[in-house]
Every structure is written in C-alpha cells, then in structure tokens.
Amino acid sequence: MSEVLVLVDHVDGEVKKVTFELLSAARRLGEPAAVVVGAPGSAAKAKESLARFGAAKVYVAESDEAASLLVTPKVDVLAALVGSASPAAVLVSATAEGKEVAGRLAVRVGSGVLADVVDLDGEGVATQSVFGGAYTVKAKVTTGVPVISVRPGAVEAEEAAGAAAEETVEVPSVDPARAVRITRREPVTGGDRPELTEASVVVSGGRGVGSADNFALVEKLADVLGGAVGASRAAVDSGYYPHQFQVGQTGKTVAPQLYIALGISGAIQHRAGMQTSKTIVAVNKDPEAPIFEIADFGVVGDLFQVAPQLTEEITKRRG
C-alpha cells in the first residue's frame, strides 16, 4: 500500500487536532506517514499521539532552522519525501501556513493542488464548499502526486493504532537569499474556550454589542454553552474584539451545531462564514435584519435584555 504523507501541525511537538483528522483522511487513500518538521525534540513529543491516530511511519525532520525559518523547510522536506517515497498523496491542514506549504510544494514537484477540502474519498475525489457554502464542488488532481489541504474540523478524527516507526530525514539548508527568518513570536493565548473552527457552539457579537466591555455579555453566554466567541467584521473594525475571531468571507468559516448571532445584521459576507451552521439563532432589534432570513429561531429585541436572560435561563435549567 502506498504511503500518504501527512504534514504534522504542531507547536513544539504539541500536535494540533487537525493532524488527527488528516491522519484519518489519509487512511482512506493508503498508509499514513506523519512528517514532523520542527526543532530538535519535536517528534519525540509528538510520536505517542501520532501512533494513536494511525501513523504507520513518522518522518523526523528536525533542525534549528526548521523552526526558525518560515514555511520553506516544510516545503523542502516534503518535496524530498515526494521524490523518495512516491506517496499516493500529501495532506496538510488548510491553515494560513498549510495552504502555502501545499501551493509551493505543488509548484516545486509539478503537481496539482486542491485547497480547503472538506471531504476526501478513497479515489482521491475531494469535496470543496465554495462561495461561503453556496456551492459544493467535487474535484480531483489529475497531474502528479495530489497535494491537498484539508479544512480543520471537516473530517472526523478516528483513533487507530499505528506503528509510528521513526525515520530520520534531512532538513536541507535554505539559501539565505530566499529564507524568511522568524525573529520573534507572539503566540495567541487560547484561554479556556474551544477554538472557533472546532467549537460545537459559537456565540458571535456584532456592532450592536456596542463596545469592547460589552463583549463580556457575549463571552458569558458562550461560556455557559461551552462555546467559542466570534465577531463580525464591523465589531472587529470597531475594536470590540480581536481580528482572529472574525467570522465571514475574510475571516473564519465555522459550521457548529449552534451559532448564536447577537447584534449582527447578517451581511452576505458575514453569512458566507456561518451559514452552514446546523442551527442558527439570532437576536437583533431590527425586524428587517437579513440575519433573520437564515435564522432557525430569531428574537426581535434588545440583546442587552435577551442575552443575559438566556444565559441565566440556561444556568437555571442546568440546576
């Protein structure tokens, strides 16, 4: 059976959930081989969880440069492995970095690339959801080793024991003229809430929330529901909430079980990032707000009355 390369998404060996999803998708196409590119010691930390999710092999590509240079070492290592292992496909996570790795790898090895795939079958046919979920497209790579980035949260992660046999691979040194050096990092501190794209409940606030302080009300509702907090672009632009929580066309795409929109008008660009949510609830004082066109349950009212009452009622019901 052919190998399927999975680029491990990790921070200092701490493996992100999307990697387990990729390993699960990889099993449909062949034998998953995890590729750890990072600082020395990363793979040792990652190995146990990779084995638990079915990695038959773990390629260990470690060096100081692998961690201090942007993207290029990952492309270099994968390109070398595409040459030596002739994999059936290469899977990476469809994050900002993963999409770049995939695109550059495809250029390097002369393959086709598919981005932000939400499903993948055993024949290599990928499903994509485009224009904010307005279209479902099925596509295939027809030239070279398929390079595919998979949207986090789209494929179910399933445990399966794997041997995780280690194999060391070299990290090629990067031409200084082409290298992008990372001089400092300020990682986002996640806090206790689930990640926006992984959460089963998302509570978002819009311009109607009115201030950064008032966002506490959005957070409180999210917290009783065990959910993540999102924001419209207008709320982000007004400085109420940080950019990384923006939902929509130019922000995150979310598809939780439950999406609650507070003080969000429901502009087409916001809907593009949340309209495939299972259930949508909206609170808006304008009965004509377009968000009501897609809400399963809408309350025309003041969010400062309705949201705290909802938070209290849920707490009460939980007893």
Add this chain to the structure above:
Amino acid sequence: MNIVVLVKQVPDTNSERRLTDSDHTLDRASADVVLDEINERAVEEALRLQEAHGGEVTVVTMGPDSATDALRKALSMGADKAVHLSDAALHGSDAVQTARALAKVIGTVEGVDLVLAGNEATDGRMGAVPAMVAEVLGLPALTHARKVEVDGSTVRVERETDEGVAFVEAALPALVSVGEKINEPRYPSFKGIMAAKKKPVTTLGLADAGIDAAEVGLANAATTVVEAAPKPPRSGGQKVEDAGDGGVRIAEFLAAQKLI
C-alpha cells in the same frame, strides 16, 4: 524601490456568485466585478512604501478583458503603470498555472525589488498564489503582513495568522502578501481618476509574456472539477418579538432541539 502589485478582479461579494454549468468555472458574466478589496490594501501599501522610498509602482493582473477596470482603479489610486496578461487560452487556469504565468509577467517588469499581493482572494480563496509566485521566482515569501517595513535591503513584516503574530525578515527582492488589518485604502481622487486615463497599460498575450499555451488553461490544468452543484439556499424559521421573555423563549427552543 520598484514595486509590482498583483491585483485580481473578482465578483463583488455583495452580489450572488455562480459557477457556469458548462465547465464549472467562475461565471464572470452574471456578476458585478470589482478590484478585490484586499488588493486595494496591497496597492495602498505599495503607495505608502513608494512615498517613503521612491521608485515605481506597477500593477499586474491576469484575467479577462474586463480586468482592465481593476487596473484602472489601482492606477487612479496612484500606481504608475499597469500590465495586463489577457489571452483566451488562459481561461480555466488552475493555481499552479496562474502562479507560473504571473511569474512570467513579473519578469517583464524591470528591476523589481518587491512584489506585493493580497493574502487571499475572495473568489477562489486559495490563499496561496502569492507564495507560489515567490516559489517560481525564487523569492522569499513574507505572507499575511499586518505591517511592512523596508530598511535598506531588508524587509521586515509582522505576520498575523491564527497562530498569533510572527516577526519575520528577509532580503530584498522579496514578495509580501498583506492581510485585512494592514491599512485603510485611499479613495481615488477626481484628479487621480483623470490622471489614470493617461497612464500606460500594457496588454500582453501568451506569446508576448513567453508563456507556452500548453502550460495554461482548463484543458492543461493539473486539477479538474468532476461536479458542482449549488446548495439550496437556507430559509428562515421562527421569528418572535421580545415581550420580556426573549431569552427564555430561546432557551425553550434550544431545549426542544436538544441543544441544551
């Protein structure tokens, strides 16, 4: 410092966007098309860098004849000249082909120190073409910038992604893609709009850019769409007026749906 800005004309996100039934490519005829907002930000950043460091700003696009309007918009903001790669054979090109073709066009502009682009287009959302262009050209790719600084022959960028902020640097020549938070693009002035009419726009066909027809277009793409179907639009459900019990009503709805 000479700067090339890669700009793309896209269907307006405010209009309904469609794929054609015949070959599943973007239906450009049915939508209003505009210069993608993120590219206005890329042009704005180029103009600010030009104000600080001098040099020329050239905007480059690959797209159908109508894409000239996107170039004119960038010129009216203040860019100096434009190059338009337009050829029927380019229809349906995939990301790899697009990156290779854009790299060829950049090659026709003399003495380029910096290539600027948007981080992600609102139509395809590949989020990769700039990095792929850099890969073809052998340039360092500093993507998702929320701040750009050029200091001698070094470019420094604050890169903002889900992981947080990374402070990165590389040697020029380089490619930088900008994110939504980088700046507020200027509006073209009346004077700018008038001046843009006289600025040079070079239109290149495949042969002019040295691109082999066998390397581009739908028939030679390395990916193919097997099927595409519109999702039925979502419809609204129940809407109630808050009579002092709005929060309780939502809780009842959620409980009935087994969501709490």
